[in-house]
Amino acid sequence: MTAHDPHDTPAAVPAGEGVPVPRFGIEALNVHCGVARIPVPALFAGRGLDLARLANVMMNNKSVALPCEDPVTHAVNAARPLIDRMTPAGREAIELLVTSTESGIDYSKSVASYVHEYLGLSRHCRVLEVKQACYGATAALQLAAAHIASGLSPGAKALVIGTDVSLVDEGAQYTEPAMGTGAAALVIGDDPRVLALDPGAFGTYSYETFDSARPGPTFDVADADRSLFAYLDCLSGSFGAYAERVEGADFATTFDHLAMHTPFAGLVRAAHRKMLRESSGVRSPEAVEEDFDRRVAPALAYPREVGNLCSGSLYLALAGLLETARPRPGDRVGLFSYGSGCASEFYSGVVDARAQREVAALGIGRSLAARSELTFEEYTELLGETRSCLVPERERRIDVDRYVPLLDSFTKERELLLHTGIDGFHRTYTWHSADRPAGR
Amino acid sequence: MTARARIEEVVTETVLDILPGLDKDRVRGRAHLRDLGADSVDRVEIIVGLLDRLAIQEPLASFADLPDIDALTDLLHELLDERSGR
Numbered sequence: 001m002t003a004h005d006p007h008d009t010p011a012a013v014p015a016g017e018g019v020p021v022p023r024f025g026i027e028a029l030n031v032h033c034g035v036a037r038i039p040v041p042a043l044f045a046g047r048g049l050d051l052a053r054l055a056n057v058m059m060n061n062k063s064v065a066l067p068c069e070d071p072v073t074h075a076v077n078a079a080r081p082l083i084d085r086m087t088p089a090g091r092e093a094i095e096l097l098v099t100s101t102e103s104g105i106d107y108s109k110s111v112a113s114y115v116h117e118y119l120g121l122s123r124h125c126r127v128l129e130v131k132q133a134c135y136g137a138t139a140a141l142q143l144a145a146a147h148i149a150s151g152l153s154p155g156a157k158a159l160v161i162g163t164d165v166s167l168v169d170e171g172a173q174y175t176e177p178a179m180g181t182g183a184a185a186l187v188i189g190d191d192p193r194v195l196a197l198d199p200g201a202f203g204t205y206s207y208e209t210f211d212s213a214r215p216g217p218t219f220d221v222a223d224a225d226r227s228l229f230a231y232l233d234c235l236s237g238s239f240g241a242y243a244e245r246v247e248g249a250d251f252a253t254t255f256d257h258l259a260m261h262t263p264f265a266g267l268v269r270a271a272h273r274k275m276l277r278e279s280s281g282v283r284s285p286e287a288v289e290e291d292f293d294r295r296v297a298p299a300l301a302y303p304r305e306v307g308n309l310c311s312g313s314l315y316l317a318l319a320g321l322l323e324t325a326r327p328r329p330g331d332r333v334g335l336f337s338y339g340s341g342c343a344s345e346f347y348s349g350v351v352d353a354r355a356q357r358e359v360a361a362l363g364i365g366r367s368l369a370a371r372s373e374l375t376f377e378e379y380t381e382l383l384g385e386t387r388s389c390l391v392p393e394r395e396r397r398i399d400v401d402r403y404v405p406l407l408d409s410f411t412k413e414r415e416l417l418l419h420t421g422i423d424g425f426h427r428t429y430t431w432h433s434a435d436r437p438a439g440r
Numbered sequence: 441m442t443a444r445a446r447i448e449e450v451v452t453e454t455v456l457d458i459l460p461g462l463d464k465d466r467v468r469g470r471a472h473l474r475d476l477g478a479d480s481v482d483r484v485e486i487i488v489g490l491l492d493r494l495a496i497q498e499p500l501a502s503f504a505d506l507p508d509i510d511a512l513t514d515l516l517h518e519l520l521d522e523r524s525g526r
Contacts, residue, residue, distance in 0.1 A: 056481040174479070209501065224480045229500035232484065266481045274488050
């Protein structure tokens with residue numbers, strides 16, 4: 001398919017005679033990937049990693065969190081610009097807030113409870129958090145979309161935010177340069193100005209495996225082969241399930257663009273090659289490369305600048321695709337979400353005529369370019385403190401003033417929420433901007 | 441040539457495809473693909489390439505725990521045997 005009538009969806013839900021197929025999906029999308037970055041070659045050099053491996057890692061920069069950033073600040077800073085663009089009535093219509101994270105801050109109290117407060121959402125908003133490694137945000141998006149499509153609360157919106165921080169250090173070897181930090185925020189509703197979901201067009205594939213996990217608040221465990229193999233098996237399995245629901249679905253021709261969960265860009269390249277070979281019989285290296293450059297590479301533009309955003313990764317990929325490739329209205333996007341442990345889903349949607357304007361208004365690429373560059377020494381100096389970000393403590397003070405110079409390029413234009421410490425186990429935050437400095 | 445010897449040959453060819461310049465005598469026995477300089481993406485490409493060449497349909501997860509080339513060759517041999525119904 002090349003040109004699409006948005007109503008000509010590969011919907012698996014048969015529309016009754018004269019009954020319109022419901023329209024629902026992503027109304028707005030923003031990502032916030034911190035305020036600092038380290039160039040990946042500098043990190044390779046600093047750690048003494050083999051530069052020859054950069055070719056398969058395919059990463060340029062890695063977002064780095066400061067001690068005054070955590071899963072709450074990432075989530076709020078990603079969602080705030082979306083909230084600011086809404087009318088008061090629009091904000092009131094947010095009836096569901098779901099945070100998805102593998103960077104929890106408490107066994108009981110969710111990141112969502114803080115996010116709800118700092119975004120000033122309605123007290124009548126349903127608030128919860130989900131956990132399913134990097135797949136959680138997609139599960140939340142699908143459940144929210146189904147709630148909206150049900151018509152049980154006409155005009156309702158949902159806010160889904162995938163937010164995570166990285167805990168890796170040199171012990172993670174080649175995984176360290178690949179791990180990012182930040183959040184992706186999505187408004188789900190019945191006016192999908194960014195991406196209209198194809199109703200009922202999805203396939204899921206999940207099973208128990210111990211490929212990677214975060215057993216405690218300070219470290220991850222990962223088995224590289226098990227993890228990559230599970231990702232690839234899940235892509236085959238979930239696309240197979242999608243194709244069973246959606247008649248005539250073909251990996252090579254049904255989608256104008258592909259956006260995938262991106263642990264690192266090199267894995268997505270390998271996954272695309274494998275899928276073309278096994279599901280569409282495309283083998284010629286030239287044909288594979290042409291297809292990769294056209295349908296896959298645009299969605300890698302931002303992940304290559306940030307690293308693995310975990311729960312938000314797929315939506316960082318989608319944002320990069322929308323902002324850099326400028327898909328035409330009616331273009332179909334195939335999306336693949338994977339989370340360790342493992343759970344996965346392949347689904348699709350159609351780009352709305354207003355998507356360009358919606359995404360451009362948020363200036364995501366500009367924000368990525370505005371991040372302060374850290375030297376290897378500055379990065380390693382921060383690691384000790386940032387790796388303890390999720391550790392529960394009775395009291396903690398964070399000297400926000402130390403980091404203000406690194407925030408400047410952001411806070412001239414907008415307020416950022418900063419993490420200032422912990423007071424009786426209660427995490428504390430403050431808004432900061434150039435003209436209203438934190439704590440003044 | 442025995443079936444196992446043919447698989448050994450295919451393993452060597454596939455590894456050299458992904459790691460050109462490797463001494464072919466090193467692709468044997470107790471060596472792990474990691475020891476031969478294959479990074480995680482190379483390892484994916486090697487296993488995917490082997491399944492493709494031998495026309496075997498098997499989840500990649502079955503290959504996650506193999507300690508060395510011998511074990512890889514044994515598993516492929518087993519999978520081919522199963523397919524021919526022996």
